[in-house]
Amino acid sequence: MSAPQATRTTALHAGAWWLWALGLATAASRTTNPLLLGLLVGVAGYVVAARRTDAPWARSYGAFVKVGLVVLGIRLVFAFFLGSPIPGTHTLLTLPEVPLPDWAQGVRIGGRVTAEGMVFALYDGLKLAALLICVGAANALANPSRLLKSLPGALYEAGVAVVVAMTFAPNLIADVQRLRAARRLRGRPDRGVTALLQVGLPVLEGALERSVALAAAMDARGYGRSAQVPRAVRHTTSVLTLGGLLGICAGTYGLLGDTGAGYGLPLLLAGLTAALAGLRLGGRRSLRTRYRPERWGVRAWLVSGSGVAVAVLMIWANGYAPAALHPPAVPLTTPVLPLWPAVSVLLGLLPALVAPVPRAPERPRRAERAPSGTRAVRNGRDDGDDRLRGAGGHPGGGPHSPQHTKEPTP
Amino acid sequence: MIRFEQVSVTYGDAAAPAVRGIDLTVPEGELCLLVGPSGVGKSTVLNAVCGLVPHFTGGTLHGRVTVDGRDTRTHRPRELADVVGTVGQDPLAHFVTDTVEDELAYGMESLGLAPDVMRRRVEETLDLLGLAGLRDRALTTLSGGQRQRVAIGSVLTTHPKVLVLDEPTSALDPAAAEEVLSVLQRLVHDLGTTVLLAEHRLERVIQYADQVILLPAPGAPPVMGSPSEIMAISPVHPPVVALGRLAQWSPLPLTVRDARRRAAPLRDRLRDRTPPTAGRPAPGPGPEADRNGPAAEVRGLGVRRGPTDALYRVDLTVRAGETVALMGRNGAGKSTLLNTLVGVHQPSSGTVRVAGAVPHRTAPRALLRHVGLVPQEPRDLLYADTVAAECAAADQDADAPAGSCRVLVSRLLPDVPDSVHPRDLSEGQRLALALALVLTARPGLLLLDEPTRGLDYAAKARLVEVVRALAAEGHAIVLATHDVELAAELAHRVVILADGEVVADGPTDDIVVSSPSFAPQVAKVLAPLPWLTVPQVARALEATA
Structure with missing residues (x-):
């Protein structure tokens, strides 16, 4: 295969x-x-x-x-x-x-x-x-965020928080780079430790503002909606989860300690079962469904x-x-x-x-288009017009989109 | 569908309510446009619909807002998520996941839709917004326009009954904006979605609106009516309406098509006249401008960013006193070109000279005297706590005599006190402050990246005056913009970039009149006559009268 x-x-x-x-x-x-x-x-x-x-x-x-x-x-x-x-x-x-x-x-x-x-x-x-x-x-x-998607429903919201935190770091780095470049525009050196330190405050401000905006957007998109769960189920969930975690602790202690080898393993297993049942029951509060979860195939x-x-x-x-x-x-x-x-x-x-082969990273574009590039039309009146129409007609065509190839060449 | 009953909103420490006396109903299935100058509370009204005001922002809301029968006082934003979809001004702040497809599905997952429904809607939305080719891409690798479309798509997938959009097209190039708007129109027509959107660029959206809500001034009660009624009295209006008011057409035309039908007599009157230079930039620089060499000279410039060529064999010469508009799609390389001119990016081939200096090898302090850039987000330039501190720092950076920046600020922003925090300024004021800071060093070449984003017509008119005055003083100016009206009013020359190459470079009249996407509205109405702006026409009509 x-x-x-x-x-x-x-x-x-x-x-x-x-x-x-x-x-x-x-x-x-x-x-x-x-x-x-x-x-x-x-x-x-x-x-x-x-x-x-x-x-x-x-x-x-x-x-x-x-x-x-x-x-x-x-x-x-x-x-x-x-x-x-x-x-x-x-x-x-x-x-x-x-x-x-x-x-x-x-x-x-x-x-x-x-x-x-x-x-x-x-x-x-x-x-x-x-x-x-x-x-x-x-x-x-x-x-890593795909793995978090496979978490049980009860832990999903915590998982999203982790994903958001992970996307935060790259954003922060991008901010630092942008603001360091902006320092150059004010005539201050854009390299060195001082430059890095002086953009610290604006970067933190921006990060805070962004997290508030993200929280608003997530709220408006239904993050944290929960289903009504009967009281009895809620209580059972708490008891099972708490009891299960205690059982796991006690069981591990028994296993690792000298004296309790006899009851350690059964206690650990019972605790594990109870905690898993609690998680599963807790998942009932969550309304969420999964979009295209990854399948566990051959x-x-x-x-x-x-x-x-x-x-x-x-x-x-x-x-x-x-x-x-x-x-x-x-x-x-x-x-x-x-x-x-x-x-x-x-x-x-x-x-x-x-394992499936990842798509080949795109070759640097332009290599094959160089000849047409050199003949770029420099006048908007005559045939440059056609190019403009071509350029305007495919607004969706980002630099990587396949529409790119449809662009007429003069 | 959306009902405001005697609504007023007061934020925490504010003395006066942000909005007052809002009492109106947006019927189901209408595309309703919220217009008004900057700072009248458009965003507050929009956020009151989705419940973010007051649940998230704080403040006090008097009166009652109901959406599809649900009262926002008793329903939190998340409980309104299945009826209201909201897209804010900054798409990046809206994203929760990391790839396009997951982002489109996120809202549906929150609502607990069945997997097959989710799959179908994601595919539909990918096609609807032209995102199919980007489905696996990481969101951080998308261009601005692509991000905006993903943000809109991410709320469309839940099929909300109400869609609330805050300036959805202000970051987009004209063609991408049209595509987004036609999607909105299709939603209204085919699915009966109610759309409420705020937008400064009325020339793009007014023709799609069924109703217009005008917030005329801060704290003033809103006026609601049909687009032509409201446009007759609105302080903010697109050029085609200005032209209609000037020519006293009744009812007012809202689209280029309507205007063209009525414009035959006007075209006849203007046929034998040459467009006056008033209302247009002064004729470009004379031969004496070249005595000290060009303000900027770019030869065969290539810039490589990651695996792609952001710029490829770009040639550009800018002379003193000349204003050049850089246009082209999102991601065409406009910002890269401007950043290369200030030395942020290093050329991979070709040469760049700004007043004889090589930007990326010149110390920032020295370069400041030759070239200044106001970035897309003027806030990036501002570090200090007060306007006064910012000015003092600028004087120091530029070795200018103390107070010279403050003089410039007073000229551009007459009514801003020293003690204001730069963050509390409006978009237009912040732009003016950033411009003053950059101008303190008196650079020969001034670069403006997307200066009219988020500006209302009044702020834009002030910007046009300022830039014209600077050009007349001998500054060379390059502005990257999607705003065709701005380019028509300001630029001597238009350069169009596509995929990092220069595809057109010539006098504004020649380039924009012949282009369907880059022509200003007046040019479209009066084509084939080469008139570009309303003031031009006004001057000519005054002369004949």
Whole structure:
């Protein structure tokens, strides 16, 4: 089955992308083998490259990769200066050690830097970076607001608030850019920190005004309309939700604590059921319907399944090849790529084959129109008139619209 | 359908009511136009219909407003959402979601319509407003006109019985405006929707109105009547009505077509006369203007913004004392060209020279003396708390003697005290203040981006006088505008941009008379004679009388 062109109908459920990415992230959390981690990052990166759109949120992948590298760097710097608990024999260099008082026993600044300690920190940092990059991949591949649309009805309004908040940040940045440009018009420098600070107040003012205007518009468009619900149902909802959340807390405590392992799991499950029932009942207050919700089709199963499979196989591999998945730092050994775990990671590439192909980003226009452009008519009286009529006749034709091609050429 | 009973609205700390004594009924299925000068409370009346006044804005509403039998005192705006659709002045502030299709569906989702109904209505609306090609686009990537259409579409999908629009066409180019208005008319005719809209650009909308409500002055009770009755007494009226009043046609023509039918005698009287220069800009600059080189020279300019060429091989020369109007669709590159002239954008090819300087390589402080731009939103230029502080800052920025900005402000805005906060000024006053700030440095080249947006006819007339005086003093002026009447009154030359290319460049008379979308109303009425403005005709008739 070859992948179709992505349209709203064929678009993959945002949840499928998240499951896939979380599967890869789980797998990454189960190994410290740098080769396997590198393979996981490569798989995520390849799928992002093959299936990401040119939408604004898709550009966040690069930012996540950078954050991952920063995390790795910080981990290495800490290991370098603060030492590491890993005993090592290969001393790289010895830093002067800062004497610390007695109460700070166990903390060390400076001292011996061993190859083993650095390698251990590298493996650990790589794991964190790989986790971040997997989350970044989900962010780039799935529109975050679509995911929020799949929330249960009772949480929808909170979801809208989150979406609005997310659109707020880009607006704020656009405002800052516009106002910095406006500073130039007043003859003040438009670059540098001072310029940024001085537009702060007008930007905040504008943001406040915009949120008030948006609230008015949302109110006028029916945001927050609710259905009449019988009193009994309302009370049941509160009891179920509250009781359920309490149950979840108590159950988690039991599971994690030493003593309550017996009642922990049942309590957690009961709490979860009650909370879900409360959410479902609470949804009755909401009148909302969903416009074209994303369908969970075969492709969504395949994409999410591939992620889950990678996670499950990696957890399983922890059973049969623990040494290969966690190459020891002491003694120093060269990590090898274990065959079967590596093959199972490659399963994560499935989305690059089955997920719908995003529409190709538009080529810069004009390349093919250059000749007609140079013959642009410079007189409005004669044949320039026809062009004007053509120009005026398609007001809907934005720079990207297909009507564009209908424009008559002289 | 909409009933106002003895309504008056007083906002929190105001001494006098914003509107008073409104007692009228808008019948079902009519397109009703709300007109009046700036600041008479048009927006207040509109927001009272959808319940935002007083539920959202605060203030006290006396009397009663009912819409389709629902009292706005007891119904909050959200409970009126299925009968009233509201579009405010700024479409961006209206958007809740992030793509076109979701935005169209949002209101219906709130009302809980069935999924198949929603799907059908979204498709219908996409076609109705010509948005089908943009359905998956992110809202932030749309041009101004496209945004306005999405905003209108987003309230149309709920099929409200009443549609309330505040200046729906003021940001649109003439053709896009006509398309939006014909959509409104179709809604009124085919679906029986009641439409109430406020608009300053009467020449665009008056012909579609069934009823006109005139708010003659702040606090004065409204007058309601048929368009021709109201236009006979209205202080705000389009050029075609002004021409009709001048020629004493009765009943007054409201459309170019009506006027043309009556205009035969007038055309005969004017046939052998050449249009006087009075009422038009003084004849362009003489050869001596070129002694110091052109005020701005653009050669083969290309500007790339993201993946698209915003401008492509643009050539433009502006001489001192000359007024040039830049026209063209929304998104054609007008603002980009102006911004490139002040160095905000960097050219990707070609050269730009403003009085010999390269804008994007010149320090802002030095550039200020050569070129000044009043942006689309004049508020962007204003930082200070009072007019006086703003003037002092401008003097400092421009190294001008203290008080020189204040002199300019007094000239442009005679009755504004020093202590007013710039935000409390009306649109027209704010524009004048921004213009004064820019003029403090005495730039040779003055750029105005969409200066008449939100201005009433009186404010526009003042702007025309000011710009003419500046041109006569030797300023070169470039204005980007959709307002064909303004271009006809001011410009020596019109340059039309389409998709970032110059497609026409020539004297105003030649360009606008021959263009169906860019011709002013007087030119359409008197075609093929080359008369462009009412004052021109008035002067000629005075001479013959």
